[in-house]
Amino acid sequence: MSDDADDPRKVIVLFKATGDAPILRQNKVRVRADASFAEVVAHLSKLVRVERAFTYLGAAFTPSYDAKVGALCDAYGEKNDAGGKLVVFYATTPAWG
Numbered sequence: 360m361s362d363d364a365d366d367p368r369k370v371i372v373l374f375k376a377t378g379d380a381p382i383l384r385q386n387k388v389r390v391r392a393d394a395s396f397a398e399v400v401a402h403l404s405k406l407v408r409v410e411r412a413f414t415y416l417g418a419a420f421t422p423s424y425d426a427k428v429g430a431l432c433d434a435y436g437e438k439n440d441a442g443g444k445l446v447v448f449y450a451t452t453p454a455w456g
Contacts, residue, residue, distance in 0.1 A: 392429025
């Protein structure tokens with residue numbers, strides 16, 4: 360997840376395992392607010408070592424992959440002084456549907 364001088368706002372993405380997914384040692388990443396959710400899923404998939412991780416917000420739904428992380432955090436995340444925190448549940452097989 361790279362830096363961008365045009366939008367310095369960062370969002371902390373907290374990954375929480377569900378189902379049969381392995382628990383990550385490093386389960387937090389700082390992501391540019393203008394990054395797409397697809398970038399988060401791609402990064403998570405590499406960490407979990409699967410072709411595509413199944414991801415959910417609020418343990419209920421998968422957002423559009425072109426949605427911006429900052430907008431998702433504004434709508435569904437937790438606010439903090441660092442810019443916000445977005446909790447993303449992940450699994451290697453569909454967990455909720």
